[in-house]
Amino acid sequence: MIYILEEAKKLFLTGIGAAAMTYDKAIEAVDQLVKKGKLTVDEGRELSEELKREVKGKAETVKVKANEKIEEIKPRTKDDVIKIIKEFNFATKEDIADIKNKISELEKKITDKQ
Numbered sequence: 001m002i003y004i005l006e007e008a009k010k011l012f013l014t015g016i017g018a019a020a021m022t023y024d025k026a027i028e029a030v031d032q033l034v035k036k037g038k039l040t041v042d043e044g045r046e047l048s049e050e051l052k053r054e055v056k057g058k059a060e061t062v063k064v065k066a067n068e069k070i071e072e073i074k075p076r077t078k079d080d081v082i083k084i085i086k087e088f089n090f091a092t093k094e095d096i097a098d099i100k101n102k103i104s105e106l107e108k109k110i111t112d113k114q
Contacts, residue, residue: 008073012066016059023055 027048034044085092091099 008070015062019055019059023051026051
């Protein structure tokens with residue numbers, strides 16, 4: 001379960017990194033447009049601020065959604081873990097002990113018949 005949480009965190013950080021790179025590239029594009037005279041300095045500044053607000057808002061939304069998903073997959077108690085094990089029908093210690101006992105009984109029967 002810890003592995004899943006670590007992977008979720010890495011995925012979230014990757015998304016944030018991609019957003020930061022996108023923002024940086026967008027700012028570079030705005031600067032180029034200002035240098036080429038396609039935008040005024042004030043328009044460039046305004047566009048940069050708008051981009052910053054947009055990226056910040058999206059990052060916050062992604063952060064909230066990522067935390068919600070992490071909480072959904074994160075068991076909180078021993079009972080939660082037991083419930084998950086039962087849902088996936090994993091073998092328990094008791095199941096394995098029963099199988100070992102049955103194998104031992106079968107081996108004994110085979111040995112007794114020889």
